[in-house]
Amino acid sequence: MAASELWFSLLLAAAFAGLATALWPWPQYIQSYHRRYTLYPNNFQFRYHVSSAAQPGCVVLDEAFQRYRNLLFGSGSWPRPNLSGKRRVLEKNMLIVSVTTAGCNDFPTLESVENYTLNINDDQCLLQSQSIWGALRGLETFSQLVWRSAEGTFFINKTKVEDYPRFPHRGLLLDTSRHYLPLSVILDTLDAMAYSKLSVLHWHLVDDSSFPYESLAFPELSRKGSYNPVTHIYTAHDVKEVIEHARLRGIRVLAEFDTPGHTLSWGPGIPGLLTPCYSGTEPSGTFGPVNPSLNNTYEFMSTFFLEISSAFPDFYLHLGGDEVDFTCWRSNPDIQKFMKKKGFDDFKQLESFYIQTLLNIVSAYDKGYVVWQEVFDNKVKVRPDTIIQVWREEMPVGYMKEVEAITKAGFRALLSAPWYLNHITYGPDWKDMYAVEPLAFDGTAKEKSLVIGGEACMWGEYVDSTNLVPRLWPRAGAVAERLWSSNSTRNVDFAFSRLSRFRCELLRRGVQAQPLSIGYCEQEFEET
Numbered sequence: 001m002a003a004s005e006l007w008f009s010l011l012l013a014a015a016f017a018g019l020a021t022a023l024w025p026w027p028q029y030i031q032s033y034h035r036r037y038t039l040y041p042n043n044f045q046f047r048y049h050v051s052s053a054a055q056p057g058c059v060v061l062d063e064a065f066q067r068y069r070n071l072l073f074g075s076g077s078w079p080r081p082n083l084s085g086k087r088r089v090l091e092k093n094m095l096i097v098s099v100t101t102a103g104c105n106d107f108p109t110l111e112s113v114e115n116y117t118l119n120i121n122d123d124q125c126l127l128q129s130q131s132i133w134g135a136l137r138g139l140e141t142f143s144q145l146v147w148r149s150a151e152g153t154f155f156i157n158k159t160k161v162e163d164y165p166r167f168p169h170r171g172l173l174l175d176t177s178r179h180y181l182p183l184s185v186i187l188d189t190l191d192a193m194a195y196s197k198l199s200v201l202h203w204h205l206v207d208d209s210s211f212p213y214e215s216l217a218f219p220e221l222s223r224k225g226s227y228n229p230v231t232h233i234y235t236a237h238d239v240k241e242v243i244e245h246a247r248l249r250g251i252r253v254l255a256e257f258d259t260p261g262h263t264l265s266w267g268p269g270i271p272g273l274l275t276p277c278y279s280g281t282e283p284s285g286t287f288g289p290v291n292p293s294l295n296n297t298y299e300f301m302s303t304f305f306l307e308i309s310s311a312f313p314d315f316y317l318h319l320g321g322d323e324v325d326f327t328c329w330r331s332n333p334d335i336q337k338f339m340k341k342k343g344f345d346d347f348k349q350l351e352s353f354y355i356q357t358l359l360n361i362v363s364a365y366d367k368g369y370v371v372w373q374e375v376f377d378n379k380v381k382v383r384p385d386t387i388i389q390v391w392r393e394e395m396p397v398g399y400m401k402e403v404e405a406i407t408k409a410g411f412r413a414l415l416s417a418p419w420y421l422n423h424i425t426y427g428p429d430w431k432d433m434y435a436v437e438p439l440a441f442d443g444t445a446k447e448k449s450l451v452i453g454g455e456a457c458m459w460g461e462y463v464d465s466t467n468l469v470p471r472l473w474p475r476a477g478a479v480a481e482r483l484w485s486s487n488s489t490r491n492v493d494f495a496f497s498r499l500s501r502f503r504c505e506l507l508r509r510g511v512q513a514q515p516l517s518i519g520y521c522e523q524e525f526e527e528t
């Protein structure tokens with residue numbers, strides 16, 4: 001990202017003056033005043049409170065201080081502005097950060113507490129939180145509160161913020177199978193996720209089209225199943241880098257290895273794994289879903305998921321389970337024989353058999369799991385702590401009815417059906433995504449509490465690194481605010497003005513976010 005260059009051109013911008021800030025997502029509680037303080041870049045620093053549990057050496061916060069310094073002021077040095085003849089205003093040269101528990105080497109979890117309070121007044125410039133993850137969210141808010149006058153002086157107004165997320169799981173799905181996304185693109189996406197306080201990267205690593213994950217136990221998978229086994233893969237080192245980059249921003253990485261459908265790319269690397277489809281009495285030469293009738297299948301899955309369980313430290317794995325096409329299973333005489341032996345008369349039972357066996361394997365590795373809604377729809381028996389992700393817009397029922405049914409059955413739910421960012425239409429489609437109310441279903445308070453959040457999804461059929469960023473931003477921001485802010489934050493005009501400014505801020509930070517409507521950003525105007 002060329003944030004510093006962009007910032008340099010912004011230096012020349014005279015017209016940025018007095019613009020209200022681009023707070024996105026909107027905090028739960030904020031009071032701001034018409035009283036401002038100056039910040040001098042050369043003097044300004046982030047500092048740990050003496051009694052904070054985290055102190056220098058806490059990598060998550062040390063690095064965040066560095067990042068936010070650069071985002072705010074660039075990496076250059078700044079002459080003290082000439083203020084003679086100007087009314088002096090109070091200077092704030094330090095943001096004091098205080099956390100109650102350290103956990104600097106931990107990974108963020110679904111249970112992480114992201115609450116924080118920010119107090120900027122005559123006596124204080126203080127960020128307090130229980131956890132380092134809350135401190136990260138507060139630093140982002142702080143950075144969005146700083147503004148510049150026409151003369152180039154930095155200011156922050158007297159402000160009080162008390163903030164926490166409405167839902168803990170605020171995700172973004174990236175698909176690296178339909179098109180390979182270079183590592184740098186994933187890392188940049190994590191940066192922009194942190195700017196909008198998203199908390200989960202759902203990494204849909206593999207699918208029918210390609211298998212870019214380089215497995216240590218089964219290197220043939222990517223050798224034979226990737227687009228290019230040298231350039232279009234994610235090595236163990238790449239995966240570690242993604243996970244650490246995410247951790248430093250308070251973002252979990254939820255890895256998805258979808259089975260038994262969506263697995264064509266697994267076939268070449270693991271002969272015998274997929275079901276041979278038949279045309280009449282002869283194999284047709286094509287393959288269907290994973291073959292659920294063979295013991296080898298489960299032996300392979302045991303070894304494979306043992307590796308995955310340790311490669312991805314998050315408690316949860318996403319096991320897929322969507323869109324299993326029964327045609328090929330139906331055509332195969334060995335599968336028919338297996339069904340008869342098991343007494344199954346419906347392919348859903350066969351699917352259930354496969355998924356239950358897989359879930360038992362993964363549970364034994366001390367992992368929780370997320371699955372797509374079909375697993376619930378097809379009545380697969382799952383552990384009570386399973387998380388079900390709702391993605392189908394209408395079938396078999398409207399998505400809110402589906403959320404209702406899932407939570408009534410006592411399972412936790414994730415909503416993504418209305419948030420498919422890969423679908424595009426002419427005009428401001430972010431407004432529909434913004435208008436969604438994830439708890440708009442008939443349910444008790446207990447049932448509603450089972451909705452743990454949702455995900456914006458960016459499926460990759462028509463998306464690669466050329467168009468990913470403008471298609472993601474700022475539209476993903478609509479979902480980010482819906483999942484962070486209070487349910488009463490829903491005025492579209494207010495959202496539009498803030499999201500437009502947030503988009504300009506994304507540009508300033510080097511994210512090529514597309515415009516929301518007619519208009520311009522001050523720094524763009526100055527650049528041309």
Ligand SMILES: *[C@@H]1O[C@H](CO)[C@@H](O)[C@H](O)[C@H]1NC(C)=O
Nearest residue numbers: 020021032033034035036157
């Ligand atoms: C910040 O304070 C200045 C006056 O010092 C005022 O003009 C401006 O509107 C305030 N901004 C916000 C967001 O309250």
Ligand SMILES: *[C@@H]1O[C@H](CO)[C@@H](O)[C@H](O)[C@H]1NC(C)=O
Nearest residue numbers: 079080081082083084085086
């Ligand atoms: C600072 O600004 C004042 C007028 O506002 C000017 O007279 C003075 O020369 C300036 N000082 C420097 C060091 O540029």
Ligand SMILES: *[C@@H]1O[C@H](CO)[C@@H](O)[C@H](O)[C@H]1NC(C)=O
Nearest residue numbers: 113114115116130163164165
């Ligand atoms: C975080 O904020 C929520 C909402 O106010 C509150 O219910 C919860 O107790 C807070 N958690 C902590 C640890 O302060």
Ligand SMILES: *[C@@H]1O[C@H](CO)[C@@H](O)[C@H](O)[C@H]1NC(C)=O
Nearest residue numbers: 293294295296297298299338
């Ligand atoms: C597969 O495993 C089951 C249970 O361990 C066993 O009963 C069955 O005979 C095995 N089938 C084959 C074909 O090895």
Ligand SMILES: *[C@@H]1O[C@H](CO)[C@@H](O)[C@H](O)[C@H]1NC(C)=O
Nearest residue numbers: 437438439440486487488490
């Ligand atoms: C927001 O949540 C409150 C409390 O749960 C509820 O009473 C209210 O109806 C909700 N508002 C909307 C617009 O959903």
